[in-house]
Amino acid sequence: MSGEEFVPLSLTPLLIGTFAAIACALPGNFLLLRKQALIGDAISHVVLPGIVVAFLLTGAISTWPMMLGAAGAAIVAVVVIEAIRRLGQIEPGAAMGVVFTTMFAGGVLLLEQTDTSTVHLDVEHALYGNLESLIWLDATGWSSLLDIQALAELPPELPRIALTLVGVTMFTWLFWRPLKISTFDEGFARTIGIRTGALGMALVITAAVAAVAAFDAVGSIIVIAMFICPPAAARMMTNRLEIQIAWSVAFASTSAVLGYVLAGYGPLWLGSADAVSAAGMIATISGLILALTAAIGPCRTRSGAPSGT
């Protein structure tokens, strides 16, 4: 395919998808090892009420208030889950289930109550995102990458998700040692003076920020898939955290690229005229990768641990 076609239509969605996938997969590795994998699920459900409330307050679809609303809702959800877990002595899974379903229901109700017919805000969009529409109309070919004027017209999602990715990477890099220690041995981490509570909260907040930024671009379904599937598949490949993270980044990028290409061009190869949902396809590909590694990955079984549940 020539650059004239590829750069405006496919380059930006591909980059956005890949960045979003990696930004979610990085904190996902730690959440997976800490058995908090479903935090991503909870966060991506509560983003909806946050966005709706932000819309009600500002009365317009503008990005920053909505991202603030979503991030606020994610933090509220995390705090409420923790409060219910402690006050009611309920196991974390059930507390999470109570909170995120209720907040999601509240979001749907608010959405139905308000007049959003004039704007593009609905549940389906929140779930699937719209990766395919993030095109770069001003680009004419590869040369546009050096053209300041064309670069100014990039879809705003791209710099935002790139910035988020940089932030998430910085967090992982800066707090690498404490994160690693507290993930594997919380007691030891506390004895050498790491504030594990604050660090755990920071990790969840980083995950929430990544989820919200990715959600803005690609919808919540990719967010959940990328939090869990690439790290889980990477876990089957190695016993070392460094290598696991490298694998998870590789798997996340592969799912994003392959998923986007298959969604865009797969139906054409099969003789159908229209593309299918890229977000859904990326999630599907990540699932296939996980299935493959679960079947043949070198470290797929619990070594030394008793089998069974």
Added chain:
Amino acid sequence: MLWEALTMQLGYNATLVAIGATLLGVSAGVTGTFLFLRKRALVSDAISHATLPGVCLAFMVLVAFGGDGRNLIALLAGSAISAWVGLLCMNWLTRHTRLAEDAAIGAVLSVFFGFGVVLLTVIQTMGVGRQAGLEGFLLGSTAGMLWADALIIAVGGAATLVLVMIIRRPMMMVAFDPEYAAARGLPVHRIDLAMMGLVMAVTVVGLKVVGLILIVALLIIPPVTARFWTERSDRVVMLAGLAGGLAGYLGAALSASAPNLPTGPIIVLVSFGFFALSLLFAPVRGVLAAVLQHLRFQSRVHIRQGLLALAQGQKIYEPLTIRLLRRAGVVRADGVATEEGKARAAKALRDEKRWEIVRADQAHEAIAALYDGLRDIETVLTRDQIAEIDRRIGGPQEVTP
């Protein structure tokens, strides 16, 4: 308007929805209890999301054979099959790989749902133009509920309840102590599958009313609510059924009483209302009960310490202690002990001395372990034992100058 809705006078459709939602609430509450007690509440999340590809595939098959594509039974059958496949995948991942259950849940949930979304877009491009009903499975749509739909929900809900009643004992045993159940020879793995199969049945039945995202709430919130009120498993099951049924009924009635109130979210919010009330006001486990108990404990400690201080002639400065002692009629406003106060203070000091003897004596080891500084010694020793201890302490002695 609300009253008419509650008494089912808002017409045929509203009545159908109310009955269906109530039945669904009862069976979801009862079934979800076992899942909750097994500490696997979020499995329902994976199961419900895994229904989407099945619904879409069933629709595509129906259309391919020239059907309408909205036959509820066929769609529910499709969703049941894909949910079962998802369940098996999740089970396989937790049993045969190193992944923990939460990761398996999340993986199945996101991948199946993502695949379902792909299929949804395929259906949209098929140009059949009648896929409108499918979106209703995401969030539930009760507006066009037919008699046949209500019948399916009623029969499905009732069948699930009967099955739960039949295998409730082994399920309960597995939920509380899987190792013991295995030692008794119960097929734990198969009972787990049966439990999740029942959850799947409820999910499938509830798709039409509350949709696949919110059915999770009906499976989790009523059991958590019921758990606040009792420590007995059979009562948790019944209360969860009651809470679920009430939430379904009230939610359906509320949503029928005004426009723009979608049934599914309203049911979930009513259910959460019950949960919040229970969290705050349940006896023993509720927040209010815990606060009251803490206050009672606090006042007992303060009064005890105050009495000991009085008995030893020390001045009390702590304002809360003084207030509590005054309210109990132990001291007067100027901080001087009343007659009753003097008697109680002497008794408290005596008891403390008795405890000292008890704790020093090897023979009373078991009782000494109960000492916490508050327990009345009369509640752990007989009168004879106390008399024996008093003899060892001896009476007041003459002081020779």
